[in-house]
Amino acid sequence: MRLRGLILAVAACLIADAALAQSQGLRRLTDRDDLLGWEAVGRLDNAQGGFCTATLIAPDQVLTAAHCVYDRARLREAGELTFRAGLRDGIAIAERAVAAIAVPAAYDPRKGMALDNVRHDVALLKLNQPITTADADPFVLHQGSAQGTRISVTSYGQGREDALSRQRECEIVAESHPLMAFDCNVTFGSSGAPVFVLNGQRGRILSVISGGGVVDGKTVSLGMALPEVVQALKADLRRQGVPTQTPTVRRLGAGEGRSTSGAKFVRPSGS
Template sequence: LLLALAGCAGPLPSAGPGLPRVGLAAKEVRQTVSLEEAPWRSVGLVATAVGGRCTGAVIGPRTVLTAAHCLLDPRSARMLQPEAVAFVIGLSPDSAGERRGVASFIYGPGFVARPGPMPDPDAPPDADWAVLTLDAEAPELPPGLALPLATALVRPGTPVALGGYQADRPRVLIADLACTTLGYGRDASGRLMLRHSCSATGGSSGGPLLLRQADGRWVVAGVGSMAVRGEAGGWAVPAATVRRDAAAAKGG
């Protein structure tokens, strides 16, 4: 399959017939979700000084999970400086939300991309994740927002949801609430990516693939990374991979 990054970097296209339907179903299935309810109250906008717009999820009082390619300068495919990245929570048509600066970030080992940005076939696909540490001068995010990461791989056929601040509704959080995990793909080096059926377009990159447990709590099953052109769904970095590699990057 020809894969492309789910277009977060660069200016947002205007809504209309010309909007790229990357990973978007032929029939509209996405719907507006409430910023007051779990898990969507934990989802926000990741914005960069070069015009990039992606999605991120709160995973700690000062930490946000997103995709590594969301932090690229699209012209050079080099990582931006942390001060060029911000996280906005509570963005809506009626509110500019609360903006937090980024003090630092870590990202998947070996992650690189090509200008555009486009995937680098020599890079490990499951390295497309990043954890942002928010500016310590700003107040901590409210208690109870942090979403836990799944500790194990999610079974194919599991119901999930994927939402984000997408290119056709840039100030509205919209989500596909009725999609599933389809299985896993493995590259030549054995690295796994999680395939899902969720409908989304540009701006959904970095958004959490969300799973509701039997007790009603939500967990992050994966991080939205790539989409398949011409059909609904895409690929996510498994949350279990993020847990493993982030712990190693931070020395445990």
């Protein structure tokens, strides 16, 4: 199915209940040995009680979905967000407050999953203090085509919010650069989760989960290519020059959205 048609179908068949998510293929990362190598994936909690999934891509930088830093149409203050690396059963490998946020101005939280919105549904957060690589080794971004590669997703979600769950293998079901659709097992709280491709012995981040719906009885999630948008967001964080313990928020550049409504994976209490 062409990606545009698939996304329109998703927009017409919104996920109304987390129970619609697939129940097969997930492994809970319960103990320290299970978590080894995945500590850089964590839960991004907001002050209103909602959460998303996020990933360290540098000791003081966390990648997630843009809609995770909004409360409906309001851009959250950085101090409302906390990143908990490798959180499992109430214990985090490391916990840091967010000091700064960079999001593309082209992302419009009111426009849902319009094609030109999903492609910009990315946020880069600066932590108030770095997390050492001894505690959590950041992941790097995948460069180039993902055709013919195996993908996997590691995420939190509603009903499995206390520990990471990993799906070892799922598929890209449609692609039209920079947009991608996956059949991976994701649900509310999985927004911002990293989609990995295997590169040697360690995964690289291909995309982050934006949202999705049900198409032909299948749960489908949507994401985007990352290198260009993340490079711009990194430059924006550098320009901000935010010192430790000084929360700020800045939007990146100028842009525009497109009008089409849709769904994101969100919790009733927030992102």
